[in-house]
Amino acid sequence: MIGSDNVPRGGARPVTILCVDDEPNILSSLRRLFRPQGYEVLTEVSGHAGLKVLESQPVDVIISDMRMPEMDGAQFLERVRARWPDTLRLLLTGYADIQLIIGAINRGEIYRYITKPWDDNDILLVVRHALERKALEQEKQRLETLTQLQNEELRNLNAGLENKVALRTAALNRLHDELLASNEKLKTSFLTSIKVFSNLIEMRGANLAGHSRRVADLARRIAVRVGLDARETQEVFIAGLLHNIGKIGFSDALLTMPVSMMNGDNLGQYRKYPVRGEQLLMPLEDLRDAAKIVRSHQERFDGEGFPDRLSGFDIPIGARVLALASDYDNLQIGTLSQRFLRPDQAAALVIESRGKRYDAAVVAAFLDVINGVTGVDSMQGKPLSVPELQPGMVTARDIVTKDGSLLLSADHVLSERLIRQIADFEQSSGEVFTVYIVEERP
Structure with missing residues (x-):
């Protein structure tokens, strides 16, 4: 932009005007007119000399006479336009022939022409307007260039952001998949650890081998038949694997003694094992629901069980299921009595205790399972x-x-x-x- 002192803002030089005319008195008049305005004024007497000046230093405005020997003003300004298109070009002429002036304007793309003799105020105003227009065009070009650069930077930034977002999303998806796989592996390892631990408990009693696994499997199948959801069924299964964990402190003699032969201290210690089992499992948050089932799996539907003498539907459904599954297997391995019952004999005792020891709905589901009713176990x-x-x-x-x-x-x-x-x-x-x-x- 051009300031009021005719010095480009932010620049280090004043506006330079080159006046070209073969008449020295004209040049002197132009020099006296423009220098007091703060312009740097250069003068030359021919078009060739003017071109040499342009080759040596920058010029903002050229005022050229039309009629000069060797190279007239129109030819001179035409060459200037070809090599220095940003330099403002003004034509000074005394000719009245409008056709010559129009031809000169078209060939040299002249901004304005000024007739001789001129009015000082008019010529000063023309130059000022020309410089202001040039400054506006330069600012427009600067802003357009800046806008293009910023748009390009924005495009690059957006492309970079999209790429980063895509990479980050892919990384998060991979991490999510890895976490899911790790979580599944942990759950599988957790369940396997429970099964292994259940086996270790049963290694102390010959008749107990495989008991917890069989009970857990039967309890899970009954739970599915009763209509428990996947989470509840899993809790019943885990409780089945760990329902005897409270017996871990039993002596070998007490561990192998049938319940029908227990009395006194032995029976009192035996009846504490469901509570002891809950206490052992409660510190693990993932086993707390299973721990509640373990605590109540010796309750009876008629209220005559232990440790809390719960009855009917006050007993958790998982514990009602586990009670039946556990007793059914215990009847066959001699844990409840000295007799070893066949599966059909054990099932008959279960049916006989329907509504007393066992929930009738659980007994019905049990019968469906052992009779091979399909479509209930996935x-x-x-x-x-x-x-x-x-x-x-x-x-x-x-x-x-x-x-x-x-x-x-x-x-x-x-x-x-x-x-x-x-x-x-x-x-x-x-x-x-x-x-x-x-x-x-x-």
């Missing part, structure tokens, strides 16, 4: 022999040895190594395993 799986197993298959049930030891838990993804280990164990033990695999759903 964890049956597809039975395969060990040679039919393929890497990537998922176990639907625990793989258990004849003595009740857990070989591999449910929900395990089979690998070549695991399949080979199962086959080696099958060969060395002489057992033949049926492995239940999760079936793919359409």
Whole structure:
């Protein structure tokens, strides 16, 4: 921009005007007119000389006479336009021939022409207006260039941000998938640890081997039939695995003694094991719901159970389910009495105690399960022999040895190594395993 002192704002030099005329007195008049206004005034007597000046230094405004020898004003300004298009060009002429003036204006793209003799105020005003227009055009060009640069920077920034967002989103998705996989692995490992711990408890009693696993599996299937949701069913299953944890402090004699033979101190200590089991599990937040089931699994529907003498529907549904599943297996392994009942005999006693010891609805669900009613248990799986197993298959049930030891838990993804280990164990033990695999759903 041009300031009032005719010095470009932010610049280091005043506005430079080059006057070209073959008459020295005209040049002197122009010099006297413009210098008091703060302009730097250069003068030359020919177009060739004017071109040399332009080659040596910057010039803002050129005022050229039209009629000069060798090169007239129109030719001179035409050359200036070709090489220095940003220099303002004014034509000074005394000719009255309008056609010559128009031709000169068109060829040299002259801003204005000034006739001789001129009015000093008019010529000063023309120059000022020309400089202001030039300043506005330069500012417009600067702003357009700045806008283009900023737009380009914004485009680059947006592209960079989009790329960063895409990379960050991909990283978060990967992290989310990793966390989900890790969480699933932790849950599987947690359940496997519970099963292993359950096996360790039962190693002290010969008749107990496999008891907790069988109880947990039956309780889970009854829970599904009763209509419990997936979370509640899982809690019942875990409680089944750990329902005897309160017996961990029992002596070997008490652990193997049938309940029908207990009396006095032995019976008193036995009746404390559900509470002791709850106490052992409560510190683990993930096992607190299972702990409540463990506490109440010796309650009776008629209110004659222990430790809290709860009755009817005041007993948690999971505990009502677990009570039946536990007693059904205990009747067969001689834990409740000295007799070892067959499955049908144990089932008959369960039915006989319907409405007294057991919830009638739970008994009905139990009968559906043992009678093979289908469509209620999604964890049956597809039975395969060990040679039919393929890497990537998922176990639907625990793989258990004849003595009740857990070989591999449910929900395990089979690998070549695991399949080979199962086959080696099958060969060395002489057992033949049926492995239940999760079936793919359409």
